[in-house]
Amino acid sequence: MENFTYFNPTRIEFGAGKEQHIGEILAEHGVNKVLLCYGSERIKREGLFDTVSRLLADRGIAWVELGGIVSNPVISKVREGIATARENGVDAILAVGGGSVLDSAKAIAAGVPHEGDVWDLFVGKAGIETALPLFSILTLAATGSEMNPSAVVTNEDTREKFFIGAAALYPRVSIVNPELMRGVSRDYLVYSASDVIAHLIEAYFTASVHPKLQSRLVESLILTVIETTEALLADPADDDARAQFAWAATLALNGLTYSGAAGFSYPNHAIEHALSALFNVPHGAGLSVVVPAWMKWYHGRNPAQFERFARQVFNVDTVAQGIAALEAWFDKIGTPTRLGQLGIQEADLPAAVDNVQRNMRLFGIADTYSPDAVTAIFRNAL
């Protein structure tokens, strides 16, 4: 085990009906006016928007609206949110949506008190010492953003998908009601499964120090994701499966599984972010293509852990069988495993490899992931 600090101050309110408490939660935190961030029209269609605005009104909390946040959220929208927040003097951000809305809300929360352009924070030109307090109501479980201090946003001018992370960005309270996720499409359910598994395997496979305790926790969460995804595909009304899926997604990226691990990196995310930035593919769809391709390229560097994965997750004997089993499972649930399924052709690879390099430098792993190496990984997914 490596030394670590574990500190996660986000309060999670989990379960049916918890969104009914949003007014009192904001009032309890002394909030007077929020920027209400959301994405799709689903929250209006399903009545959640009306519920939330009524609950705010009941407590005398004013709100201004920032709708239309898209998947692979963009920095121009974040800038719009910062301007709206400043003009209206909001004292908190309320995100109602999935990871894209949460991440945009975090960037806005950090951007409001920052004097320069918000992209400075993504490229390391400035640090994040303070942010507006952030609250969330989650409507899609995947990214874990509801209980972590990180956010990923795309700069559509530079075609860069970069991240920020700072203690000030932990949501104060996140409401996770699995019933609010009933409207998630089949596609986004399976992309979410792929995203959660990708979060879990990055440190699991790449860490130079990864205690068996943490490996067991990771495997417990992967097995839960596999089982509950299958249950939900078979029966979308299985709210208990949806609840376990959602809590597994939160635990997958809230610091728990990383505590005591060291020397790990996020190569699959670094590669996928390039696909999202260039071709606007859904993050989870990109990851289910990248992960098996990367595993085929990487496994020789950590054979014992790949054997463990094969045995513990898929009950098969060899590294190759374990990788094949994960790829077959992605195929089975219907998330892509080939670049062609994302509309990406061989001719697109040089641009993708170039974009990946920028991410690898940002993640500090450009030496391992040379252009040749990344090309080889992509070729595994042709």
Add this chain to the structure above:
Amino acid sequence: MENFTYFNPTRIEFGAGKEQHIGEILAEHGVNKVLLCYGSERIKREGLFDTVSRLLADRGIAWVELGGIVSNPVISKVREGIATARENGVDAILAVGGGSVLDSAKAIAAGVPHEGDVWDLFVGKAGIETALPLFSILTLAATGSEMNPSAVVTNEDTREKFFIGAAALYPRVSIVNPELMRGVSRDYLVYSASDVIAHLIEAYFTASVHPKLQSRLVESLILTVIETTEALLADPADDDARAQFAWAATLALNGLTYSGAAGFSYPNHAIEHALSALFNVPHGAGLSVVVPAWMKWYHGRNPAQFERFARQVFNVDTVAQGIAALEAWFDKIGTPTRLGQLGIQEADLPAAVDNVQRNMRLFGIADTYSPDAVTAIFRNAL
């Protein structure tokens, strides 16, 4: 899954040398004067006391001392600590020790601002709304008290071992350095293993709702405790095993494994607390006697979960084999499994059963655990 709130604001500083930061941590929290609570002379002999007092002095933090806190800590010592804290106007409590020191420190932290006698808080005569801020340096991993808001103390006049719990009692920061646990005796290591396993199985077996995700997390932690205890018995210098043991002990009772579970109770603790209160047996030693005896009595109420336990933890097929395997493991590591090993005879049972009843009423499970039922459980351990 049941609805739940997950909120654990304790910051854990885990790993070698972390106690060197205690001065800056207290200063960062604006602390000027602490009540320094400890138990055995081990922390003086091993130099930790000198280290801590030097680090406090370096930051200009004053301290008054409360030493001599014993295992199965007693309310008279807590009262002494409250008086000392008040007389000296301390603004925080610093616990240096194991669960008994932590629990005493929590009771003192709650007792200082309480106007009446501190035992009022244990018997429900008054609630705990506020407490002095609490910090800890852990020297024995077992109770999880370093990352939870509960404490158990014995009233030596009434022979009651009761508990308190309140959000104000979460330690602000707990330092967990496994190297500070090298001096733990072989006996206390195996008692600790039994204590952690007991924490993990209470909800696992008794909950009316216990999602598979949480069962997997519990099994991951039990397997880690079994493996690392054996590693430490074979080689007390195995610091990595000690670290995984310590982190498993913290995670076993920090709320993680209970999130989403419902309708559970703590019968093994309710029974053991009577043994500690009456016969002053070490808590973990009492638990390794009670747990197998209770399992033999209880398993028919939740056969599926007992089968799961047998398969997942011990890789055996039947409920009876699973219970026998745990009992055999306790025997193997050298923690007691029979009342006689604790010096408790058949003639002592009526008094024990009577004491258990008070705990069962406090835990709200007196209907299930009638005197006859508790007698039957004890008889399984004769």
